[in-house]
Amino acid sequence: MAVKMRRHFRLFVILLVAIVVLFSAAVLLLLSGNDSRKIIFLLDDEAEDDLTGHEQLQFLIDLTPMLDDPADFQQNYGDDVIFFTETSGTGRVHVRAVCTLEAVSTFNPETHVFLVFTRNLLEISLSRNPALADLLKRMQNVHLATVDFRQAVKDTPLEELSTSRLAKSPYPNEHLSDLLRLGLLWKLGGTYMDLDLLTFKSLAPIVRLKNFLTADAVDRLNTCMLGFQRNHPFLEFLMKIVSEHYDPFEYPTVPQAFNIATRKYFDLPVADVLAMGKVSDVSFLNVSVISPVEYEDFMDLYGGKGKVGLVEKLLENSFGVHLWGSKSSNLKFKLQSKAPFVVLAKKLCPRAIEYTPRYL
Structure with a gap:
């Protein structure tokens, strides 16, 4: 008898969870349907969080x-x-x-x-x-x-x-x-x-x-x-x-x-x-x-001490610099590096690099 009751309880729990999941999905669809230009964008793995906040x-x-x-x-x-x-x-x-x-x-x-x-x-x-x-x-x-x-x-x-x-x-x-x-x-x-x-x-x-x-x-x-x-x-x-x-x-x-x-x-x-x-x-x-450092010279941006005067020249004469991510994305730098890329990042996006405490 006890075994039978436990089985019934498990089935009840599974059914209840399924209902909650289906209800949550319906709420999300309803919310996104109110404005065809917007789609729900969840911040965390918060299946049980209050979606009204x-x-x-x-x-x-x-x-x-x-x-x-x-x-x-x-x-x-x-x-x-x-x-x-x-x-x-x-x-x-x-x-x-x-x-x-x-x-x-x-x-x-x-x-x-x-x-x-x-x-x-x-x-x-x-x-x-x-x-x-x-x-x-x-x-x-x-x-x-x-x-x-x-x-x-x-x-x-x-x-x-x-x-x-x-x-x-x-x-x-x-x-x-x-x-x-x-x-x-x-x-x-x-x-x-x-x-x-x-x-x-x-x-x-x-x-x-x-x-x-x-x-x-x-x-x-x-x-x-x-x-x-x-x-x-x-x-x-x-x-x-x-x-x-x-x-x-x-x-x-x-x-x-x-x-x-x-x-x-x-x-x-x-x-x-x-x-x-x-x-x-x-x-x-x-x-x-916008691309003052050409493809062939991209390492000028990433050299240890950097090219003398490069940062100052870039900031004065250009609107920006192409970092050639296809060539440099795998390179990592300590935040103490004197590489022009790091120097520029510290100046231009100080908040972003706070989220990479050791390497950029």
């Missing part, structure tokens, strides 16, 4: 419905927005990326800054991202968002590529980011920046250009920072050339396509359009503006 919830802004209604997006956030993308799908944002966000949001307090996640991330734990959580509390112009990549490139020259050749790439995260930035700018307009681009001052003079590309050499364009008004004809041509020349096995395939597109569209060498500075309504920013 403001401190317990953060929202991911769902950009997907706005892709076909850009007027709604512009009404809420204006024209001069800055997009970053996070395509790893891990749910973690490295302190170095938070450093980038801290610097750009501090120097551009009136500009809305979006960190856009992909891969259907609906939940993320900010307890696993304390530096990011701290930034969100302090900077009202920083927003976390999500977007459906397929919808971002739908009805563009990138649509076929996104459903076929992209899946073959050994660099899926990088190429996904390369393509997503074009889709976002085509449909919403604004400025895109890489998460390994550390800025030193207000970007307003650049953002106000509306349509621009940046260089990382005297004769080479890069994709680490670019801006376009929505539906700009040169951006459409860029996407067409990217689709035609995309090689899933070539890491810099999209930057290479940018250079091809520029030569074809303007019928000029890249070095010439960079020397001219502006052709038609598209501006071309030379290497000193």
Whole structure:
């Protein structure tokens, strides 16, 4: 008899837990359904926490419905927005990326800054991202968002590529980011920046250009920072050339396509359009503006004592510096290091590096 009662009790407990889980799921769906642009973004593993407490919830802004209604997006956030993308799908944002966000949001307090996640991330734990959580509390112009990549490139020259050749790439995260930035700018307009681009001052003079590309050499364009008004004809041509020349096995395939597109569209060498500075309504920013340390010299940023006077030169003459994360992400530095990268980080994102007590 006692055994039978214990079995009944276990079944009752299991049934009760199932009811609680189903009720919680229904509440979350109801909450997210009240605003089609927002998705519940849980802070902790708090299945039993009070979901009505403001401190317990953060929202991911769902950009997907706005892709076909850009007027709604512009009404809420204006024209001069800055997009970053996070395509790893891990749910973690490295302190170095938070450093980038801290610097750009501090120097551009009136500009809305979006960190856009992909891969259907609906939940993320900010307890696993304390530096990011701290930034969100302090900077009202920083927003976390999500977007459906397929919808971002739908009805563009990138649509076929996104459903076929992209899946073959050994660099899926990088190429996904390369393509997503074009889709976002085509449909919403604004400025895109890489998460390994550390800025030193207000970007307003650049953002106000509306349509621009940046260089990382005297004769080479890069994709680490670019801006376009929505539906700009040169951006459409860029996407067409990217689709035609995309090689899933070539890491810099999209930057290479940018250079091809520029030569074809303007019928000029890249070095010439960079020397001219502006052709038609598209501006071309030379290497000193945002990528003053070229790819081949990236270790200048990470040397033990650093190149003499490099930090001062960068801060005086440039808007920022490309940190070449593809080459440097595995390098670690003590906070006492004299490497230019560490010196700059201490100056430009002091709060972010508080969350990495020993190494950056």
